[in-house]
């Protein structure tokens with residue numbers, strides 16, 4: 483598996499390929515939600531914690547739920563996100579946050595630190611790679627400000 487991060491260029495899109503549905507099928511919903519939970523717990527202790535409602539437990543639980551619902555849906559699982567939140571409109575939903583390349587990298591590094599565990603648990607590395615590739619590419623679209631020098 484290769485969890486490298488290609489630097490995003492503001493305003494330049496690249497094609498997004500959805501994760502292989504085998505990823506969600508193999509991981510299962512319970513473990514998937516645990517992965518997302520672990521990701522946000524990493525975020526809590528990171529330099530981008532200020533963007534998230536980490537000090538408001540009820541709100542933070544909702545962030546975890548909405549994000550897990552979305553990831554499950556994009557991985558070919560049930561469309562929980564659309565059912566409860568409507569149209570994904572991810573770019574619009576991230577617009578009110580100032581996301582730069584550095585923030586994106588911190589966000590991605592959290593997943594890079596968690597995904598190897600799934601291989602140890604028997605998940606097919608090809609499926610893990612396809613999930614990573616999706617995160618790595620899609621996150622580049624959400625960068626909406628230059629990184630301060």
Ligand code: HEM
Pocket residue numbers: 530533534535545548549550552553567572575576579581582585586589590616617618620621624
């Ligand atoms: C593959 C990349 C990403 C995906 C698919 C994604 C997905 C999501 C989803 C589904 C939500 C919940 C939206 C809602 O229900 O309203 C969310 C919220 C959020 N995301 Fe992302 N995200 C990604 C990357 C990032 C990155 C790189 C950052 C910042 C560095 C970020 C910052 C946030 C923030 C601040 C929220 C709002 C939390 C709140 O509700 O207070 N996201 N994201």
